[in-house]
Amino acid sequence: MENNNVLLKLEGITKRFPGVKALSAVGLEVIAGEVHGIVGENGAGKSTLIKMLTGAHLPDSGTIWFDGHFLKDLTPRKAMQIGIACIYQELNLIPHLTVVENIFLGREIRRVSALGILNRKEMAEKATQLLLDLGLSISPQARTGSLGIGHQQMVEICRAVWSNAKMIIMDEPTSSLSEKEAEDLFRIVAQVKARGVTVLFISHRLDEIRANCDRVTVLRDGQSVAQVDMAESSVDDLIKLMVGRDIQNKYPKVRVPAGEEILSVEGLNRKGVLHDISFRLRAGEVLGFAGLVGAGRTETARAITGADPKDSGVILVQGGEVKIRSPRDSIDAGIAFLTEDRKEQGLILIQSVMFNSTMVKLEQYAKFGILGLKSIRVNTERLAEELQLRTPSVDMMVGKLSGGNQQKVVIAKWLLSKAKIFIFDEPTRGIDVGAKVEVYKLINQLVESGAGVIIICSEMDEVMGMSDRILVMHEGRITAEFTQEEATQEKIMYAASNIKADRDPAGMGAGRELVNQ
Amino acid sequence: MAEVGNAALAAARVRAGRNAAMTERIYQLGVLISLILLGGVMTLLSPRFLTVDNLMNVASQAAVSAIVSIGMFLAILTAGIDLSVGSILALSTMVMGVVCVNWGLNPYASIAVCLGTGSLLGFLNGIMLTKLRLPHPFISTLGMQKMARGIALVITAAAPISMFPAQVQFLGNNSVGRVPVSFILVGVLYGGMFLFLTRTTVGRHIYAVGGNKEASRLSGIKVNTILNLVYTISGFTAALAGLVLAGRVNAVYPLAGIDYETDAIAAVIIGGASFFGGVGTIGNTIIGVLLIAVLRNGLNLMNVDSAYQTFSIGAVIIIAVYVDVLRQRVMKGGK
Numbered sequence: 056m057e058n059n060n061v062l063l064k065l066e067g068i069t070k071r072f073p074g075v076k077a078l079s080a081v082g083l084e085v086i087a088g089e090v091h092g093i094v095g096e097n098g099a100g101k102s103t104l105i106k107m108l109t110g111a112h113l114p115d116s117g118t119i120w121f122d123g124h125f126l127k128d129l130t131p132r133k134a135m136q137i138g139i140a141c142i143y144q145e146l147n148l149i150p151h152l153t154v155v156e157n158i159f160l161g162r163e164i165r166r167v168s169a170l171g172i173l174n175r176k177e178m179a180e181k182a183t184q185l186l187l188d189l190g191l192s193i194s195p196q197a198r199t200g201s202l203g204i205g206h207q208q209m210v211e212i213c214r215a216v217w218s219n220a221k222m223i224i225m226d227e228p229t230s231s232l233s234e235k236e237a238e239d240l241f242r243i244v245a246q247v248k249a250r251g252v253t254v255l256f257i258s259h260r261l262d263e264i265r266a267n268c269d270r271v272t273v274l275r276d277g278q279s280v281a282q283v284d285m286a287e288s289s290v291d292d293l294i295k296l297m298v299g300r301d302i303q304n305k306y307p308k309v310r311v312p313a314g315e316e317i318l319s320v321e322g323l324n325r326k327g328v329l330h331d332i333s334f335r336l337r338a339g340e341v342l343g344f345a346g347l348v349g350a351g352r353t354e355t356a357r358a359i360t361g362a363d364p365k366d367s368g369v370i371l372v373q374g375g376e377v378k379i380r381s382p383r384d385s386i387d388a389g390i391a392f393l394t395e396d397r398k399e400q401g402l403i404l405i406q407s408v409m410f411n412s413t414m415v416k417l418e419q420y421a422k423f424g425i426l427g428l429k430s431i432r433v434n435t436e437r438l439a440e441e442l443q444l445r446t447p448s449v450d451m452m453v454g455k456l457s458g459g460n461q462q463k464v465v466i467a468k469w470l471l472s473k474a475k476i477f478i479f480d481e482p483t484r485g486i487d488v489g490a491k492v493e494v495y496k497l498i499n500q501l502v503e504s505g506a507g508v509i510i511i512c513s514e515m516d517e518v519m520g521m522s523d524r525i526l527v528m529h530e531g532r533i534t535a536e537f538t539q540e541e542a543t544q545e546k547i548m549y550a551a552s553n554i555k556a557d558r559d560p561a562g563m564g565a566g567r568e569l570v571n572q
Numbered sequence: 573m574a575e576v577g578n579a580a581l582a583a584a585r586v587r588a589g590r591n592a593a594m595t596e597r598i599y600q601l602g603v604l605i606s607l608i609l610l611g612g613v614m615t616l617l618s619p620r621f622l623t624v625d626n627l628m629n630v631a632s633q634a635a636v637s638a639i640v641s642i643g644m645f646l647a648i649l650t651a652g653i654d655l656s657v658g659s660i661l662a663l664s665t666m667v668m669g670v671v672c673v674n675w676g677l678n679p680y681a682s683i684a685v686c687l688g689t690g691s692l693l694g695f696l697n698g699i700m701l702t703k704l705r706l707p708h709p710f711i712s713t714l715g716m717q718k719m720a721r722g723i724a725l726v727i728t729a730a731a732p733i734s735m736f737p738a739q740v741q742f743l744g745n746n747s748v749g750r751v752p753v754s755f756i757l758v759g760v761l762y763g764g765m766f767l768f769l770t771r772t773t774v775g776r777h778i779y780a781v782g783g784n785k786e787a788s789r790l791s792g793i794k795v796n797t798i799l800n801l802v803y804t805i806s807g808f809t810a811a812l813a814g815l816v817l818a819g820r821v822n823a824v825y826p827l828a829g830i831d832y833e834t835d836a837i838a839a840v841i842i843g844g845a846s847f848f849g850g851v852g853t854i855g856n857t858i859i860g861v862l863l864i865a866v867l868r869n870g871l872n873l874m875n876v877d878s879a880y881q882t883f884s885i886g887a888v889i890i891i892a893v894y895v896d897v898l899r900q901r902v903m904k905g906g907k
Binding site for chain 1: 771776789791794851
């Protein structure tokens with residue numbers, strides 16, 4: 056393949072969000088008619104990159120060249136017109152309409168175009184032909200909502216093909232498919248490719264990437280680190296490229312001698328989500344949960360804390376069994392759950408720092424239901440000072456604080472609940488570097504005071520830098536356990552992808568056996 | 573460099589926060605000033621407006637609406653609404669009429685039946701929201717509005733009931749010195765509700781649920797219990813307002829309380845509560861109630877056709893909600 060066949064070329068694409076540089080001088084070159092993979096860890100910038108191509112976001116700098124034109128001020132509508140179609144994880148079909156209607160949605164064939172009278176017959180014929188061409192056994196008159204997820208995705212692909220898309224972007228298309236459905240999908244991808252359509256394929260599943268992509272671009276920390284020819288590369292090469300970085304000394308990890316067992320989870324199950332999750336946490340210990348997005352880490356935390364129902368499982372706190380059916384039970388058992396989504400699940404943005412800090416176990420400030428407003432204020436102010444919360448006063452509206460300070464309010468809220476077990480879901484997401492270090496120091500203080508801490512984080516070096524022990528999850532199961540000394544990014548990545556290592560990288564050790572269970 | 577940027581950003585956020593608090597205060601002051609201005613305009617337009625008799629009349633009409641508005645305030649505070657208050661008022665008082673006048677039940681027991689009926693109907697509104705999980709209280713309370721009105725009409729074949737004993741009439745008809753009992757009742761209710769909302773655990777939980785249901789649930793607040801309580805209180809206050817109304821006119825009738833929900837919604841929104849939930853104070857609700865009462869009274873004095881009155885209330889609601897939307901934008905710091 057020669058470069059004169061280039062369909063898409065990105066140069067120096069940079070995108071900043073408040074406090075974060077999501078993409079930094081990213082380059083990408085896609086050749087017409089190929090299946091091009093994009094891989095990278097969580098947060099490496101894959102989603103942001105796609106949004107640049109679909110017009111959802113505009114780059115701060117850099118150029119996008121597509122099919123002979125430089126794209127400036129791309130909008131989602133323009134992207135569609137010039138032939139870029141995107142199939143997102145959440146499908147964009149209207150379930151009540153038939154397959155034909157969905158395929159032609161917005162591009163209906165009209166009998167008399169001025170009157171908008173539809174030519175149903177022609178549309179049905181064309182759709183049938185298209186389904187046949189792609190080798191799909193889907194009835195064109197079926198209601199789309201009655202089809203399985205896999206078939207619905209095929210309908211989206213048909214829609215993209217019908218719109219004469221030159222390039223179809225698929226964002227994690229197999230994440231909700233069964234193995235069989237995924238196979239079908241790749242058969243269709245091959246068909247689409249045979250029709251000369253280029254496919255940009257984003258996936259976490261490296262074995263899929265290896266099997267189906269011609270070339271792959273690897274993103275890491277918002278930069279494009281390599282473009283590899285899949286014919287000459289292995290999954291191992293990809294993993295090395297994805298994680299290849301040193302953990303700088305930005306984690307002020309403090310080691311505390313582990314005390315007695317404070318939390319024990321046995322046989323936690325939730326149908327289709329969690330399978331037989333068992334682990335222990337000791338006082339003074341930081342237990343990290345690693346894994347890809349959707350591996351079931353948040354779901355584990357939610358099932359433990361009663362935010363979601365569980366089908367079975369026993370939870371022991373300090374050796375005694377606790378029945379947790381609602382978040383209230385979890386709070387009473389001394390378990391705090393600091394959710395990933397602060398704005399939607401953690402805080403009441405229109406209320407003050409004081410209101411938010413004291414909303415868990417508010418009754419501890421009340422006598423006979425009457426609140427001691429003074430003790431609420433004193434407690435909040437004391438804690439705000441300890442946490443170095445930067446706010447003019449505790450009456451400040453939480454929604455107006457920075458991400459780091461909002462996270463401190465969440466922490467304050469749970470500290471005041473007198474919990475002994477803290478589950479942090481993505482504790483440093485969306486906050487700047489300085490605030491991150493402060494959060495790490497708070498985690499240190501918690502374990503020093505004898506609490507047990509669980510951190511769920513998608514940033515590999517963070518989980519490795521802060522945890523005493525690491526559990527890796529894949530598709531609702533725990534696939535490996537490492538001590539901090541044993542853990543390497545490669546080992547975690549293998550366990551998170553549940554791939555058996557082709558060669559044995561130094562010291563796969565305990566993790567390997569669990570992977571192959 | 574970065575630190576300077578962060579400091580500047582933080583400073584901007586602080587300013588925005590203060591601005592939002594300031595906007596709130598300006599808004600609250602604005603509602604009060606509007607009330608005074610409206611009173612001034614009415615005084616100029618009608619010599620009869622600023623007389624003791626007329627003001628007493630305004631206040632006693634406002635008393636019923638003020639009591640209904642307490643429940644409506646709580647419903648809107650939790651990002652809901654209660655469209656059934658007028659019908660609950662009618663049905664509760666009709667039930668009281670039947671047990672008290674037709675069956676000769678003890679007057680105090682009859683009052684308890686009235687308040688109990690209202691509370692029960694309100695509780696059912698809550699259950700429809702929390703247990704049946706109907707999508708929005710707009711739906712469930714609209715259904716309740718129609719059902720309660722229907723039953724109120726059926727139980728006496730649409731006939732009114734009158735001739736109540738003095739005990740039943742007490743709240744609506746008596747005075748302590750020159751001050752009507754209903755005024756005292758309104759004062760006690762608003763004062764009590766203020767303390768309840770700001771000084772009790774449950775009161776704060778109501779604000780929390782209104783501000784963010786999911787965050788409240790994950791913080792261990794029993795969201796459904798709070799919502800059931802809110803709608804039960806709303807049913808209770810509707811029935812209590814009905815009791816005052818029944819006392820004042822010494823009669824209960826099945827078409828009582830029609831459109832009361834509209835006035836109550838208008839009063840609550842004008843009083844600065846947000847349809848988005850979690851924002852508002854009970855103290856401002858009473859100002860909203862008075863504003864509506866003065867508007868209606870003034871238009872009456874000037875012999876404005878009731879059709880125009882209806883129009884004005886509608887316009888006021890839309891303006892108030894639009895102001896709410898603008899306010900939300902300022903608070904969120906957006907454009």
